[in-house]
Amino acid sequence: MNCPNCKNPVLDNSNECEWCGSVLTSANKVYSLILSDAGRQKLGLVKLIKDLVGVNLKEARRIVDSKNSIVFTTEDFSNAEIIKNKLENCGASIVIK
Numbered sequence: 299m300n301c302p303n304c305k306n307p308v309l310d311n312s313n314e315c316e317w318c319g320s321v322l323t324s325a326n327k328v329y330s331l332i333l334s335d336a337g338r339q340k341l342g343l344v345k346l347i348k349d350l351v352g353v354n355l356k357e358a359r360r361i362v363d364s365k366n367s368i369v370f371t372t373e374d375f376s377n378a379e380i381i382k383n384k385l386e387n388c389g390a391s392i393v394i395k
């Protein structure tokens with residue numbers, strides 16, 4: 299991620315920008331759920347993504363068919379993990395970044 303103040307790159311887990319010293323709160327961190335593998339239940343996954351993320355069917359299908367597409371972004375890590383678990387129960391492989 300980048301520092302919201304000086305825009306320099308900072309480590310994801312750092313609490314303070316090493317460039318300008320501004321405090322980086324967890325609110326600055328956005329977690330992205332990346333679909334690394336759609337698995338075998340593609341149709342079920344498309345429906346699940348549509349319901350979970352609130353995109354239309356066409357967009358959900360595009361996410362499932364694209365490689366390493368971002369399914370969902372959130373600032374709430376526990377929410378990211380909940381969505382990840384639901385998608386993985388449907389056979390998908392998810393990476394949180």
Ligand SMILES: [Zn+2]
Pocket residue numbers: 301302303304305306315316317318319320
């Ligand atoms: Zn900075």
